[in-house]
Amino acid sequence: MxxxxxxxxxxxxxxxxxxxxxxxxxxxxxxxxxxxxxxxxxxRPVPKKAAAPKRNWDEGVKTYLIGIEGSHLTKIGRANNPKTRMETFQTGQPMTLSLLWVCEGNYEAKLHRRFADHRVRGEWFDLSAFGNPVEAVSSAVDEIKAAEAEAAAKL
Structure with a gap:
Protein backbone atom coordinates (compact mmCIF):
# COMPACT_ATOMS: atom_id res chain seq x y z
CA MET A 1 0.00 0.00 0.00
CA ARG A 44 -22.78 47.59 3.41
CA PRO A 45 -23.97 50.99 2.26
CA VAL A 46 -27.72 51.39 2.39
CA PRO A 47 -29.09 53.64 -0.32
CA LYS A 48 -31.29 56.43 0.98
CA LYS A 49 -34.84 56.50 -0.28
CA ALA A 50 -36.16 59.73 -1.68
CA ALA A 51 -38.55 61.35 0.77
CA ALA A 52 -42.15 61.06 -0.27
CA PRO A 53 -43.79 64.42 -0.85
CA LYS A 54 -45.86 65.61 2.09
CA ARG A 55 -49.54 65.16 1.48
CA ASN A 56 -52.05 67.78 2.45
CA TRP A 57 -54.78 65.61 3.95
CA ASP A 58 -57.26 68.48 3.92
CA GLU A 59 -56.94 69.08 0.18
CA GLY A 60 -60.28 68.41 -1.52
CA VAL A 61 -61.88 67.20 1.72
CA LYS A 62 -65.56 67.75 2.36
CA THR A 63 -67.40 67.53 5.65
CA TYR A 64 -70.72 65.71 5.41
CA LEU A 65 -73.80 64.76 7.38
CA ILE A 66 -75.45 61.38 6.77
CA GLY A 67 -78.84 60.44 8.16
CA ILE A 68 -80.59 57.10 8.66
CA GLU A 69 -84.14 56.86 7.35
CA GLY A 70 -86.61 56.54 10.24
CA SER A 71 -83.97 57.39 12.86
CA HIS A 72 -82.82 60.50 14.66
CA LEU A 73 -79.13 59.51 14.33
CA THR A 74 -76.78 61.44 12.06
CA LYS A 75 -73.15 60.85 11.19
CA ILE A 76 -70.69 63.73 10.99
CA GLY A 77 -67.71 62.77 8.86
CA ARG A 78 -65.24 63.86 6.22
CA ALA A 79 -64.24 62.40 2.87
CA ASN A 80 -63.01 63.43 -0.55
CA ASN A 81 -66.14 61.89 -2.06
CA PRO A 82 -69.00 61.82 0.48
CA LYS A 83 -71.40 60.05 -1.91
CA THR A 84 -69.01 57.11 -2.34
CA ARG A 85 -68.38 57.09 1.42
CA MET A 86 -72.11 56.88 2.08
CA GLU A 87 -72.45 54.00 -0.39
CA THR A 88 -69.70 52.20 1.53
CA PHE A 89 -71.67 52.58 4.78
CA GLN A 90 -74.88 51.53 3.06
CA THR A 91 -73.36 48.11 2.30
CA GLY A 92 -73.42 47.13 5.99
CA GLN A 93 -76.58 49.01 6.94
CA PRO A 94 -80.06 47.52 6.55
CA MET A 95 -81.71 50.96 6.84
CA THR A 96 -81.54 53.47 4.00
CA LEU A 97 -78.88 56.16 4.41
CA SER A 98 -79.14 59.61 2.88
CA LEU A 99 -76.58 62.33 2.37
CA LEU A 100 -78.16 65.29 4.19
CA TRP A 101 -75.49 68.00 3.87
CA VAL A 102 -72.00 68.57 2.39
CA CYS A 103 -69.55 71.42 2.96
CA GLU A 104 -66.10 72.10 1.46
CA GLY A 105 -63.35 71.85 4.09
CA ASN A 106 -62.44 69.67 7.04
CA TYR A 107 -64.59 70.62 10.03
CA GLU A 108 -65.18 67.10 11.30
CA ALA A 109 -63.07 67.24 14.50
CA LYS A 110 -64.40 70.66 15.47
CA LEU A 111 -68.00 69.54 14.92
CA HIS A 112 -67.37 66.39 16.96
CA ARG A 113 -66.10 68.56 19.83
CA ARG A 114 -69.01 70.98 19.43
CA PHE A 115 -71.64 68.21 19.60
CA ALA A 116 -69.75 65.88 21.99
CA ASP A 117 -72.61 65.91 24.52
CA HIS A 118 -74.93 64.48 21.84
CA ARG A 119 -72.60 61.68 20.70
CA VAL A 120 -74.27 58.26 20.62
CA ARG A 121 -71.29 56.25 19.44
CA GLY A 122 -68.20 57.00 17.36
CA GLU A 123 -69.19 59.53 14.70
CA TRP A 124 -72.94 59.08 15.19
CA PHE A 125 -74.84 61.84 16.99
CA ASP A 126 -78.39 62.45 18.16
CA LEU A 127 -78.99 66.05 17.07
CA SER A 128 -82.77 65.91 17.49
CA ALA A 129 -82.51 68.37 20.41
CA PHE A 130 -81.59 71.06 17.85
CA GLY A 131 -84.63 70.38 15.66
CA ASN A 132 -83.23 70.20 12.15
CA PRO A 133 -79.72 68.60 12.29
CA VAL A 134 -78.73 70.16 8.95
CA GLU A 135 -79.41 73.68 10.24
CA ALA A 136 -77.59 72.96 13.51
CA VAL A 137 -74.46 71.64 11.77
CA SER A 138 -74.54 74.32 9.07
CA SER A 139 -74.75 77.15 11.61
CA ALA A 140 -71.97 75.52 13.68
CA VAL A 141 -69.71 75.45 10.60
CA ASP A 142 -70.52 79.10 9.90
CA GLU A 143 -69.47 79.96 13.48
CA ILE A 144 -66.25 77.93 13.09
CA LYS A 145 -65.44 79.70 9.80
CA ALA A 146 -66.05 83.10 11.43
CA ALA A 147 -63.79 82.22 14.38
CA GLU A 148 -61.04 81.02 11.99
CA ALA A 149 -61.29 84.21 9.93
CA GLU A 150 -61.10 86.32 13.09
CA ALA A 151 -58.04 84.39 14.31
CA ALA A 152 -56.36 84.76 10.91
CA ALA A 153 -57.04 88.51 10.94
CA LYS A 154 -55.26 88.87 14.32
CA LEU A 155 -52.08 87.37 12.87
Whole structure:
Protein backbone atom coordinates (compact mmCIF):
# COMPACT_ATOMS: atom_id res chain seq x y z
CA MET A 1 0.00 0.00 0.00
CA UNK A 2 1.30 3.39 -0.92
CA UNK A 3 1.45 6.47 1.24
CA UNK A 4 -1.17 9.18 0.83
CA UNK A 5 -0.08 12.01 -1.42
CA UNK A 6 1.51 14.95 0.33
CA UNK A 7 -0.38 18.20 -0.01
CA UNK A 8 1.41 21.19 -1.40
CA UNK A 9 -0.49 23.48 0.94
CA UNK A 10 -1.41 23.53 4.59
CA UNK A 11 -5.08 23.05 5.64
CA UNK A 12 -4.77 26.13 7.83
CA UNK A 13 -4.29 28.29 4.73
CA UNK A 14 -7.99 27.94 3.89
CA UNK A 15 -10.33 29.07 6.61
CA UNK A 16 -13.87 28.58 5.35
CA UNK A 17 -15.39 29.79 8.58
CA UNK A 18 -17.19 33.15 8.64
CA UNK A 19 -15.15 36.16 9.69
CA UNK A 20 -14.81 37.26 13.29
CA UNK A 21 -16.77 40.45 13.83
CA UNK A 22 -15.56 42.66 16.63
CA UNK A 23 -17.47 45.55 18.11
CA UNK A 24 -15.89 48.55 19.71
CA UNK A 25 -17.12 51.50 21.69
CA UNK A 26 -14.90 54.57 21.39
CA UNK A 27 -12.11 52.40 20.01
CA UNK A 28 -12.17 49.95 22.95
CA UNK A 29 -13.02 46.36 21.99
CA UNK A 30 -16.15 45.15 23.73
CA UNK A 31 -16.77 41.67 22.30
CA UNK A 32 -16.16 39.57 19.25
CA UNK A 33 -18.21 36.80 17.69
CA UNK A 34 -18.12 34.66 14.62
CA UNK A 35 -20.67 35.97 12.16
CA UNK A 36 -23.26 33.43 10.96
CA UNK A 37 -22.71 34.84 7.46
CA UNK A 38 -19.59 34.59 5.32
CA UNK A 39 -19.44 38.40 5.31
CA UNK A 40 -20.36 41.22 7.63
CA UNK A 41 -23.50 43.14 6.65
CA UNK A 42 -22.91 46.07 8.98
CA UNK A 43 -20.65 47.88 6.55
CA ARG A 44 -22.78 47.59 3.41
CA PRO A 45 -23.97 50.99 2.26
CA VAL A 46 -27.72 51.39 2.39
CA PRO A 47 -29.09 53.64 -0.32
CA LYS A 48 -31.29 56.43 0.98
CA LYS A 49 -34.84 56.50 -0.28
CA ALA A 50 -36.16 59.73 -1.68
CA ALA A 51 -38.55 61.35 0.77
CA ALA A 52 -42.15 61.06 -0.27
CA PRO A 53 -43.79 64.42 -0.85
CA LYS A 54 -45.86 65.61 2.09
CA ARG A 55 -49.54 65.16 1.48
CA ASN A 56 -52.05 67.78 2.45
CA TRP A 57 -54.78 65.61 3.95
CA ASP A 58 -57.26 68.48 3.92
CA GLU A 59 -56.94 69.08 0.18
CA GLY A 60 -60.28 68.41 -1.52
CA VAL A 61 -61.88 67.20 1.72
CA LYS A 62 -65.56 67.75 2.36
CA THR A 63 -67.40 67.53 5.65
CA TYR A 64 -70.72 65.71 5.41
CA LEU A 65 -73.80 64.76 7.38
CA ILE A 66 -75.45 61.38 6.77
CA GLY A 67 -78.84 60.44 8.16
CA ILE A 68 -80.59 57.10 8.66
CA GLU A 69 -84.14 56.86 7.35
CA GLY A 70 -86.61 56.54 10.24
CA SER A 71 -83.97 57.39 12.86
CA HIS A 72 -82.82 60.50 14.66
CA LEU A 73 -79.13 59.51 14.33
CA THR A 74 -76.78 61.44 12.06
CA LYS A 75 -73.15 60.85 11.19
CA ILE A 76 -70.69 63.73 10.99
CA GLY A 77 -67.71 62.77 8.86
CA ARG A 78 -65.24 63.86 6.22
CA ALA A 79 -64.24 62.40 2.87
CA ASN A 80 -63.01 63.43 -0.55
CA ASN A 81 -66.14 61.89 -2.06
CA PRO A 82 -69.00 61.82 0.48
CA LYS A 83 -71.40 60.05 -1.91
CA THR A 84 -69.01 57.11 -2.34
CA ARG A 85 -68.38 57.09 1.42
CA MET A 86 -72.11 56.88 2.08
CA GLU A 87 -72.45 54.00 -0.39
CA THR A 88 -69.70 52.20 1.53
CA PHE A 89 -71.67 52.58 4.78
CA GLN A 90 -74.88 51.53 3.06
CA THR A 91 -73.36 48.11 2.30
CA GLY A 92 -73.42 47.13 5.99
CA GLN A 93 -76.58 49.01 6.94
CA PRO A 94 -80.06 47.52 6.55
CA MET A 95 -81.71 50.96 6.84
CA THR A 96 -81.54 53.47 4.00
CA LEU A 97 -78.88 56.16 4.41
CA SER A 98 -79.14 59.61 2.88
CA LEU A 99 -76.58 62.33 2.37
CA LEU A 100 -78.16 65.29 4.19
CA TRP A 101 -75.49 68.00 3.87
CA VAL A 102 -72.00 68.57 2.39
CA CYS A 103 -69.55 71.42 2.96
CA GLU A 104 -66.10 72.10 1.46
CA GLY A 105 -63.35 71.85 4.09
CA ASN A 106 -62.44 69.67 7.04
CA TYR A 107 -64.59 70.62 10.03
CA GLU A 108 -65.18 67.10 11.30
CA ALA A 109 -63.07 67.24 14.50
CA LYS A 110 -64.40 70.66 15.47
CA LEU A 111 -68.00 69.54 14.92
CA HIS A 112 -67.37 66.39 16.96
CA ARG A 113 -66.10 68.56 19.83
CA ARG A 114 -69.01 70.98 19.43
CA PHE A 115 -71.64 68.21 19.60
CA ALA A 116 -69.75 65.88 21.99
CA ASP A 117 -72.61 65.91 24.52
CA HIS A 118 -74.93 64.48 21.84
CA ARG A 119 -72.60 61.68 20.70
CA VAL A 120 -74.27 58.26 20.62
CA ARG A 121 -71.29 56.25 19.44
CA GLY A 122 -68.20 57.00 17.36
CA GLU A 123 -69.19 59.53 14.70
CA TRP A 124 -72.94 59.08 15.19
CA PHE A 125 -74.84 61.84 16.99
CA ASP A 126 -78.39 62.45 18.16
CA LEU A 127 -78.99 66.05 17.07
CA SER A 128 -82.77 65.91 17.49
CA ALA A 129 -82.51 68.37 20.41
CA PHE A 130 -81.59 71.06 17.85
CA GLY A 131 -84.63 70.38 15.66
CA ASN A 132 -83.23 70.20 12.15
CA PRO A 133 -79.72 68.60 12.29
CA VAL A 134 -78.73 70.16 8.95
CA GLU A 135 -79.41 73.68 10.24
CA ALA A 136 -77.59 72.96 13.51
CA VAL A 137 -74.46 71.64 11.77
CA SER A 138 -74.54 74.32 9.07
CA SER A 139 -74.75 77.15 11.61
CA ALA A 140 -71.97 75.52 13.68
CA VAL A 141 -69.71 75.45 10.60
CA ASP A 142 -70.52 79.10 9.90
CA GLU A 143 -69.47 79.96 13.48
CA ILE A 144 -66.25 77.93 13.09
CA LYS A 145 -65.44 79.70 9.80
CA ALA A 146 -66.05 83.10 11.43
CA ALA A 147 -63.79 82.22 14.38
CA GLU A 148 -61.04 81.02 11.99
CA ALA A 149 -61.29 84.21 9.93
CA GLU A 150 -61.10 86.32 13.09
CA ALA A 151 -58.04 84.39 14.31
CA ALA A 152 -56.36 84.76 10.91
CA ALA A 153 -57.04 88.51 10.94
CA LYS A 154 -55.26 88.87 14.32
CA LEU A 155 -52.08 87.37 12.87
Missing amino acids: SEPAKLAYNDDDFDCRPPIVSHTIDGNPTYAYRSPLPFDLRF
